[in-house]
Amino acid sequence: MNKMKAPFQVPAHLHATAPVEYRQGERDNVRLMVLDPLTGQRKHTNFHDIMNIFQAGDVLVLNQSRTIPSSLHATGTRGDVEVRLARKIDEHRFEVLLLGTTYEEGDQIYFQNGFFATVEGNGNEYPLQVVNFKLSGVSLMEFIYEYGSPIYYEYINDPWPLNKYQTVYSSTPGSIEMTSAGRAFTWGMLSSLVKKGVHLCYVTLHTSLSYYGNNKWPTPSNHPELYSIPRETVDTINDAKAEGRKVIAVGTTVVRALESAVIEGHLTQQNSVLTDLYINGNYSLKITDALLTGFHEPEASHLDLLKAFIDEAVLLEAYNEALKQEYLWHEFGDMNLIITGAS
Structure with missing residues (x-):
């Protein structure tokens, strides 16, 4: 580079x-x-x-x-995780960055209201992974807007x-x-x-x-x-x-x-x-x-x-x-x- x-x-x-x-x-x-x-x-x-x-x-x-509010907080069999959306692939899949716990292909991640997503494998490059949300289209975006927040990098002290x-x-x-x-x-x-x-x-x-x-x-x-x-x-x-x-x-x-x-x-x-x-x-x-x-x-x-x-x-x-x-x-x-x- x-x-x-x-x-x-x-x-x-x-x-x-x-x-x-x-x-x-x-x-x-x-x-x-x-x-x-x-x-x-x-x-x-x-x-x-x-x-x-x-x-x-x-x-x-x-x-x-x-x-869009690209940071979602969730839990799963491997522990709590912050799901940072990285790029939309289609109406129900995103490349994401999973922070807090390592998840593997086939693992499920659970959000609020019983909503969940499945890890499908690696993304475009390490450390991105692909997750398949069990909602799609408008329903998925409504969920993201209800429960997500902007990404707060380490230099941000308050949740604007x-x-x-x-x-x-x-x-x-x-x-x-x-x-x-x-x-x-x-x-x-x-x-x-x-x-x-x-x-x-x-x-x-x-x-x-x-x-x-x-x-x-x-x-x-x-x-x-x-x-x-x-x-x-x-x-x-x-x-x-x-x-x-x-x-x-x-x-x-x-x-x-x-x-x-x-x-x-x-x-x-x-x-x-x-x-x-x-x-x-x-x-x-x-x-x-x-x-x-x-x-x-x-x-x-x-x-x-x-x-x-x-x-x-x-x-x-x-x-x-x-x-x-x-x-x-x-x-x-x-x-x-x-x-x-x-x-």
Whole structure:
């Protein structure tokens, strides 16, 4: 795997443990580091400054996937277990991460109300396993919503409600974790951008589980995610590319969806297609010109993706500066805009 040769460390006090609304006002009150990939210049400002950076004619692409409550607690013949959903396979089966006790093929796991699931074997890669729930479709999703909760990683101290793990524009349930790059946007900001002449369009990419615990991460080239791109988005982006206008992705999930749907240099319509595309510094971007994202840990494949936008050494220098400036990391943290000509 193509990882950074000089990894950095994120100190504990820079892990964002709570939504910004609980710290200082509204969800848009986060910091923003603007990074020019050509010059390496950096500007430290507030997220609201995006209103001055984006220009009329720019296309802002948002992921409208909505986070589902992906952590379920259960018991079984081998003891208590946390069932973390990793990826939906079909209407009654999920790849999952089982935490707390080792379960084997054929074992049953018992949830509330007598509901149970059966372990069917290994998942796409270790340590994921496949479980067959004895409900399916809408009934299964209703159960998950009634008894599940968001996934709380070790840096989260309080059980924040599911609505704090959503963007304001999310509409299609399916993501295991929040598509957090767009979390800071409010409807007011989006409305103002439209009035300015910025075009908004949407894709849907349902995120899979991004961390397996014990310092184990998914293999970037073997991490399937389901995505869709509607015709309206295709037309908007292809027109912009033909006219030399910027296409700005809100999040690495948007980059992955857009770049997965390119055929002969043009974006194509897609409906519920799996992508395994791994984007790193060796990949030549075909659709996306700029990226709004959070700050990523050195082991995460999301950080590899950033190297398709900017030289690795320049990125690492900027990240070290962000650490010195005490930017906050993770889904409730601060933001980074990689765009030319704005620093």
